[in-house]
Amino acid sequence: MCGIVGYIGQEEAAPILLDGLRRLEYRGYDSAGLAIFDPKDGLRVVKSKGRIQALADLTQDGTALKGTMGLGHTRWATHGAPSDLNSHPHMSEDGTFAVVHNGIIENYMEIKEFLQSEGIHFASDTDTEVVAQLMEYYYEGNVLDTVVKVLNRIQGAYALGIVCADCPDRIIAARKDSPLILGCGSGFHLLASDVTAIIKHTREVCYLDDGEIAELTADSFWVYDAYLRPVEKERHHVDWEISAAEKGGYEHFMAKEIIEQPKAFRDTVFPRLQEGRVVLDDLQLTPAYLAAMDKIYIIACGSSYHVGVAAKYTLEKLLRKPVEVTLASEFRYCDPIVTEHTLALVISQSGETIDTLAAMREAKALGARVLAVVNVVGSTIAREADDVLYTWAGPEIAVATTKAYSTQLALVYLIGLYCAERLHTLLPEEYAAIVAELKEIPQKLEQILSNREDIQFFASIYFNHPSIFFIGRNIDYAVGLEGSLKLKEISYIHSEAYAAGELKHGTISLIEPGTLVVALAGCGKLFEKTVSNVVEVKSRGADILGLTTVSRAEELAKTVDHTISVPDTHPLLLPTLEVVPMQLFAYYVALHRGCDIDKPRNLAKSVTVE
Numbered sequence: 001m002c003g004i005v006g007y008i009g010q011e012e013a014a015p016i017l018l019d020g021l022r023r024l025e026y027r028g029y030d031s032a033g034l035a036i037f038d039p040k041d042g043l044r045v046v047k048s049k050g051r052i053q054a055l056a057d058l059t060q061d062g063t064a065l066k067g068t069m070g071l072g073h074t075r076w077a078t079h080g081a082p083s084d085l086n087s088h089p090h091m092s093e094d095g096t097f098a099v100v101h102n103g104i105i106e107n108y109m110e111i112k113e114f115l116q117s118e119g120i121h122f123a124s125d126t127d128t129e130v131v132a133q134l135m136e137y138y139y140e141g142n143v144l145d146t147v148v149k150v151l152n153r154i155q156g157a158y159a160l161g162i163v164c165a166d167c168p169d170r171i172i173a174a175r176k177d178s179p180l181i182l183g184c185g186s187g188f189h190l191l192a193s194d195v196t197a198i199i200k201h202t203r204e205v206c207y208l209d210d211g212e213i214a215e216l217t218a219d220s221f222w223v224y225d226a227y228l229r230p231v232e233k234e235r236h237h238v239d240w241e242i243s244a245a246e247k248g249g250y251e252h253f254m255a256k257e258i259i260e261q262p263k264a265f266r267d268t269v270f271p272r273l274q275e276g277r278v279v280l281d282d283l284q285l286t287p288a289y290l291a292a293m294d295k296i297y298i299i300a301c302g303s304s305y306h307v308g309v310a311a312k313y314t315l316e317k318l319l320r321k322p323v324e325v326t327l328a329s330e331f332r333y334c335d336p337i338v339t340e341h342t343l344a345l346v347i348s349q350s351g352e353t354i355d356t357l358a359a360m361r362e363a364k365a366l367g368a369r370v371l372a373v374v375n376v377v378g379s380t381i382a383r384e385a386d387d388v389l390y391t392w393a394g395p396e397i398a399v400a401t402t403k404a405y406s407t408q409l410a411l412v413y414l415i416g417l418y419c420a421e422r423l424h425t426l427l428p429e430e431y432a433a434i435v436a437e438l439k440e441i442p443q444k445l446e447q448i449l450s451n452r453e454d455i456q457f458f459a460s461i462y463f464n465h466p467s468i469f470f471i472g473r474n475i476d477y478a479v480g481l482e483g484s485l486k487l488k489e490i491s492y493i494h495s496e497a498y499a500a501g502e503l504k505h506g507t508i509s510l511i512e513p514g515t516l517v518v519a520l521a522g523c524g525k526l527f528e529k530t531v532s533n534v535v536e537v538k539s540r541g542a543d544i545l546g547l548t549t550v551s552r553a554e555e556l557a558k559t560v561d562h563t564i565s566v567p568d569t570h571p572l573l574l575p576t577l578e579v580v581p582m583q584l585f586a587y588y589v590a591l592h593r594g595c596d597i598d599k600p601r602n603l604a605k606s607v608t609v610e
């Protein structure tokens with residue numbers, strides 16, 4: 001959840017690191033710091049609570065720090081409150097080592113007590129500091145040997161960057177369960193937790209695997225296993241443009257990413273539709289495998305989990321196979337019923353969410369075949385899955401996901417059609433109708449986006465409501481879950497989503513005059529049922545913002561206070577369209593409330609701690 005960047009080369013390191021940290025700020029933004037080796041003054045650390053700008057101000061945009069090797073870090077606090085002292089890099093007591101870390105050292109307390117009993121003094125409350133102090137404790141002149149000893153002593157998850165004042169010509173890195181990437185240039189090397197931090201300088205990267213240690217100098221790099229045996233690494237070329245990770249004139253990344261959805265959907269779907277058929281070259285699910293498949297277990301967190309909820313309705317309908325959807329954080333501890341005939345469908349934008357990764361490994365160990373739907377190319381989940389399908393949404397920077405959600409849904413439809421064709425569960429005309437509608441979605445998304453003033457207007461009326469409910473049935477309920485998360489995540493308004501029929505089993509007691517209820521009533525066959533539920537809350541004084549399709553808008557308008565409509569489409573594809581007004585509503589409400597939309601409080605983009 002924290003961001004790491006390292007540089008060793010010929011140029012001044014601090015400005016490069018600050019620029020990298022700015023690009024990583026979405027990963028964590030409560031404090032930041034730099035460690036630079038200055039040939040005159042040795043290893044210098046500057047760190048500060050607050051955003052990267054505070055660090056930039058402290059260091060005059062990095063120009064106050066001289067040196068061509070260093071590490072930077074932007075933090076999302078786990079152990080120890082956000083403060084100057086708890087910020088990374090952490091130094092060993094004698095100042096020989098500086099360390100940045102992403103992850104959690106689970107046995108830090110025991111190590112800290114041991115080191116304190118040996119007379120070592122700690123400066124922070126963090127788990128990370130034990131790594132710096134252990135480096136000093138074990139150091140006998142060979143940094144790599146010391147790193148191995150330290151890694152053998154610590155438990156937990158880590159991406160580590162380590163520098164030593166005695167060897168300023170190298171940076172050491174190590175990873176377990178937290179991503180780290182090496183960037184290779186001519187006369188320089190970089191280290192980063194995310195490719196966005198280094199893409200400006202190089203497109204040639206290597207992904208470190210779990211248990212690996214890397215040594216970077218200006219001219220070369222080496223990767224070793226846990227016993228310091230050399231490991232050959234494959235280089236990858238990153239082919240997206242840096243502008244894809246910039247705001248491009250928009251006020252917020254979230255606004256840009258909402259607007260990019262028609263393109264992202266097109267990029268993800270159209271190359272995979274050929275002559276009216278879904279072609280997924282990367283997927284090797286044979287008819288025999290699919291016929292024997294006992295169930296699909298969908299595993300994900302947050303918005304990706306909400307895609308999973310919509311996918312359950314969709315895939316059960318298309319495949320007539322049981323689909324179970326579970327939160328990744330629960331999966332490992334619920335003694336899941338998984339066999340070698342189970343397909344685990346793992347959904348993750350980042351491909352690094354630790355709960356999802358751990359659940360995926362558990363599913364694999366239990367014998368499931370894993371199909372991952374991932375956005376970040378080369379991420380851990382993508383590399384460890386049996387099959388991977390990439391959403392081609394481009395980099396998503398706003399913490400609140402939008403285009404990743406839409407493209408994950410798009411892939412669910414393609415997977416559904418691909419499997420249905422092999423299982424013969426769909427009539428050819430039904431298959432063709434869905435494919436035809438998929439081709440229409442980008443243009444329908446553009447239509448919704450071009451009419452966003454209505455939603456902006458509703459947001460201006462309701463932005464001060466203390467609590468907002470979302471109700472819907474079937475896939476409308478799935479979209480309601482996402483609408484509610486989007487709203488609370490960025491506007492800090494309390495919000496809950498309910499299956500519309502469930503409200504009267506308890507929650508309706510919270511409805512009072514003036515409560516805003518967003519009613520999703522796109523699901524055609526359940527329209528009347530949902531309207532009945534709307535009437536129930538309306539008669540208790542709720543204000544209703546109704547969402548349905550153009551063909552039912554007039555009908556719904558008779559019951560609700562305001563109506564939003566999306567173009568009609570195939571019922572299974574409805575979430576792709578319905579979610580956009582929900583995203584826009586959340587965005588404009590947060591804008592009215594003056595919230596920090598791209599970096600909501602307490603959050604980070606990629607959740608790499610359990």
Ligand code: M6R
Pocket residue numbers: 301302303304305347348349350351352353356399400401485486489605606607
């Ligand atoms: O990268 P992932 O898709 O695995 O992330 C899962 C969730 O952390 C993520 O969807 C989160 O809920 C979003 N910030 C919501 O907008």
